[in-house]
Amino acid sequence: MENNIASTDNDQRVRGYCAYDWGKSAFETSVTTAIFPAWFAYLFMEANGISMKVLGSEWTADAMFSAAVMIGALFVAICAPSLGVIADRRMIKMWWLRVLTILGSVSCILLALSPYLGVSVGWIWAMIMFMAANVGLNGAGVFYNALLPHMGDESEMDAISNKAFASGYLGGGLLLLVHLLMVTFIVDESGSVQSWVIPFAMASSGIWWLGFAQMTFKMVPEPHIENEMEPMGLIASTKMALGEVKKTLMGIKEFRTLFIYMIAYFCFIDGINSVTALSGVFGIVVLGLTVSGLIATILIIQFVAAPAAIGFTKLAEKWGTKKALQFSLVCWCFVIVGALSFAPLELENHDEYDIQYTWDEGNNTYVATAREGVNNIAALPDDGEQQWALEYEDILPVAENEDYDGGYAVKWAYEKDGTPTQVAVSLNATSLAALEGTMDESRFSYSISGGEFANSTGLGVEHPTSLGDGKLDFIPKTARSLVWEPLGLSVFFQFLLLGVFGGALLGGSQGLARSMFGQMVPETRSAEFFGFFGFFGKVAALLGPLIYSLMTVWFDSRVGIFAISLLIVAGAIILRNVDVEDGIAVAKAEDERNRASA
Template sequence: MDRKLQRSWMMYDWANSAFATTIMAAVFPIFYNSVAANNLSEGTATSYYSFTQSVAVLIVATMAPVLGAIADYSGAKMKFLRFFAFMGMAGSVLLFTVNEGDYLLASILFILASVGFSGGNVFYDAFLPHVAKNEEMDRISTKAYAFGYIGGGILLAINLVMIMKYDWFGFPSSKEATQVAFVTVGIWWFIFSIPLFKNLKEKKVGDPTEKRDKSYIAIGFSRIGETFKTLKYYKQLLIFIIAFWMFSDGISTIIRMATFYGSTIGIGTNDLIAALLITQFVGIPCTLFFSKLAKWISAKKALTLALAVYVVIVILGYFMTSALHFYLLAVCVGTVQGGAQALSRSIFARMIPHNKHAEFFGFYGITSKFAAIIGPAVFGITAGLTGNSRLGILSLIVFFIIGIVLLQLVNIEKGEREAKALEDPREFVKVEVK
């Protein structure tokens, strides 16, 4: 495959990871609480922020499969990727306008940016089979995640220095420095997306002379209904989706709740932010290592190993008592987080039909997005019922164990054969892969 095209695709991970690190994980949650919602009680601010997250997730989870189906039919994945990416960039830059008490504006702009980020990722992921052959997918997917760790980590480090040492940069306070940090995310995202937008040319799938007698939206819903009906023929893919739903629940909850959990047991803000940076930069070589590991022992075994480490992380998290422990856990998470996510993406990409990349990655996106709702809910319910946040973190072990067990039932090679045999929609009703 074209190496330049692969590098261009991977650079988008470098570009949009700035949003994931600076806005989603590190800076915006603190800014929302201390600036945008400073006129609200702590409990109300927390509720509004949680609601903001849920709305953003729900919007993407609801629309992603339909948009994917439309994009596959129309050959417009790149158009959709551009649209959502520019939406995310604009939302990030406009966060500059949020001031004290502007919690509603902050929520709206964050939802806009989050929908752009997550919606764009559906179509970005769907291009993986376009830029990598089956035997290359593990390497290219993990390398892209490593690019994301580097890009997101570099800008996060710059922004944290700018916010904490705001006077060095001529800002009157950390608030103004934070507002400018949001602008840098949009600019960074735009600049490093240019190689992908410029170099990746999409070819329309299907008969170009075929006449369209329905709207794209109607076609999208129709194709989604068809996919639901025929999903039973993709037996290996279906098992993997369920397994992914389980362990992705655990991973996404750890990502979203780690700093919150750390703060409840007395870990300071500076230590929490420093640990996040550690996770980013440990993740760079470790994600690349998982690419090699997948080649040596198979992607499924490498993914299983990463999930087993997560089981250990959850257990150690239950016993954590100091900032040093939190740093050690940050190293452990950085070791496996990128590898687990990248290998999940490449395994899934192998087992989907060539003519429905965006549509199936829409389902993949739904799985991960709803996981972002259920995992934190289990964490919160467990902690609430027991009055102990440690039991909340320990409850996540169930997701990883079930995910590991189901993953062992997946035959990836058979899944590839199923996808290839069923690429023709007419074959759905008469072919069942042996």
Template sequence: MDKKAVRAWVMYDWANSAFAIIIMTAIMPIFYADVAGKGLNGSTTTALWGYTQSLGTLLVVLLSPILGAIADKAHSKKKFLAFFTYMGVIATLLMWFIGEGQWVLASFLVILGTLAFSGGNVFYDAFLSDLVPEEKRDMVSSQGYAAGYIGGGLILILDLAMISYPQAFLLPGKLFATQLSFALVGIWWLVFSIPFFRHVREKGSSGAVDWKNVKALAREGFESVKQTLMEIGRYPELLKFLIAFWFFSDGIDTIVKMAAIYGREVGVGQNDLILALVITQFVGIPCTLLFGRIAENLGAMRTLIITLMVYLFITILAYFMNSAFDFYLLAILVGFVQGGSQALARSIFSRLVPPDRNAEFFGFFGLSGKLASLLGPFVFGFVSQLTGTSRLGIVSIALFFLAGIIILQFVDLEKGRVQALANSKKIPLDPGGPGVIG
């Protein structure tokens, strides 16, 4: 295992988590409600934000498996990751120009950035199997999420300080400071992704993509996806896990994207919202690593189910939220389980895919996650608009966690690993190989 390459892989999570926390979770939702959506009532703004998130991820739903298949065919995961990184950087830099009432521009740039963030993660996640042996993946995947919490937490503290005390940073006011915070996301993402592109090498890569053959590669990608859809029945444990992931990822993603704007609607102040999300970041750092350790002893599947049960409890508490104190409590609980659940889902999935088709199957992994991202915020927004309150919307998310927990009971990781190896094109089945603790 190349430790420098692994550290660089972990560092990319530090880089792009700035977009996840500032744009998707903390500052942009509040800015969208107070500035970009000025003149609209609270429930309408919440609905529009939910629709924006859903539309952004719809593109990823359509593209993820195709892009993954193309990357495998062209041996170009790294090149595609670079493309999406630059797209995300440009989108966030342009957010500097969003002003009052410009919710259309805000939605467009958030959609573009979401496509870049989520599309890039298809290829980023696929490198985990290339770089890390199976027995180390739970911990390395957890380290990636922990690094994301640290990086996201640091830029969130910086942006909160700028917005709260603009004069101390020689800025003309809070609006300018908030707009500047979006541009800083782009700079942060670009600068801290450099180690990945310098030190991570792709297996079988020729070092360049023949862009003249992109149309042919796309055609091959579609054929590969079609073939994968026809073959998915050969991986029944993988299929069951994907279905479970679709449900619980729906819940997680909706809570992440809608928490701030939900808190704003029920009366929590801007500074309390952002400070609570800072707490989420830093609670998440040790807890993500903690769940990585727990998984090594208790098993990845059982540990994942524990985190989802905590999420189920969170959705119930959120219905009764009335004060800043309540939001702080929920933020701590989310920080406790968020990174652990996501890291374990990624490492479990890596054990269930054929080793020679990582990008293609991680494209389907992205597809499952993005289908969740598509439906959850839409349902949340629709219920908010229909009822005039978001409280019933947050309760409906509990059903997604419950369904995920139930389906996971029927996933056999050891059987799934054997199925993946047996159907691999390059790696023969080794019945005597190391087992997987679930």
């Protein structure tokens, strides 16, 4: 009877633990990944144009966004180990989880006020609230992860960790689906999203997070601590915590296996997180994907990752956590090589080109249209692309931007409902030759149907289908001729494959990585070590994008992605030197010493 009660209590704890992942993932998917970046850019540009001057430098919306994420993450990363030390000595893990959850979720809800505070204040409010929400999310994550060793013994760790990740992908994916349906279908007469929809998405994400967290607060008990430390003042607590952190770092030899694993984790989690974070930019810039294609891929990742995480639990039961994690890392390398092989199919039909010239027999002239979904013209007034559009506006399907405020002077011509506008142009041999001469530096393409110049085409050197100049372009060029073109797979379906395989690995690799760490962490010092775990994760999150940026600037985007794969390889190699059994034995011995001294 007592065993049944204990089992029921344990199941309830695990359900409560998973409920937190279900709730907070709404912020990670709907807000951070899908909606907020573009919305913040709109609020910023509405107030400042393309950029604003800060401390003598020009800052764009994406630079401000990145800075907000980085500051919030670094603040938590620096504080986490010290907070963990205190939480291991007092029964306050759930208290900290509750406080930081309220900070994060309420800040997310308050994001909804941004458009109602005035143009000059709205973007600042959005940035501050987003930064606060990230502090709450990352800070709560330290104490949430620290609860894992208290959910069950090491034999149950894989199942609990992966079940929590699966819950997160499902919970975040369901609300994201609702938000995307709202963004798609709740529009005004001009086809624009209703003004209240985005603020509603922000507020509902925060409410979703806070609401499901109540289950965690109710169902997960505070881990018991023998003879917990007496309350101390802020200064005394800080000194004690920093002293313990220093002692831990000085005693690395004692936890050698755990720290070797943390180095491996630093490498491979950096590679994995960088691939997922940069895949959207890679898809749009390199492969020429549309935003709707990226959104579809995000949803697929969410709903594939959930069952795959459970599948990796079964694999870990059969092979062991370490071998299952190594297998996932090897698979990640294949996924990245696959991403390098993706390439848009060569343009064949007239309507596949960005700029389409069609002969109008009735008016004896050419009409030009921009392909629906073609990337817009660069916004900066002094940008070469904007100058190109202005210079050739007589033969391009462009229109003056009515909302010009220091950004776009002209843009592709579309009707209010988003369909391309036909623009009569004076295309002749001279103007066509001049346009063709600009293709060496262009990312657009053109095609002519009918009339004097029938079947003429032009392809910009920077167009996604143009391959051959990059260091690794032989990979996608070969794959396109041998695989993608014979199968007729467009780049959207190629990228969809990446979403399926990446999603299948994402939940399992993250869950197993956390589980393996949790097995080798002393229960009596779980918050402290998960503070280091969080610190390594946050610092690693900065390295991958930096490597990608440098490799892309020095070479190209495919070299950048390949460089990130080397991080995963390095992590997998270091992981081979991790003796999990030794790590578990050291953790148990540390627990026994701490409980004996208590």
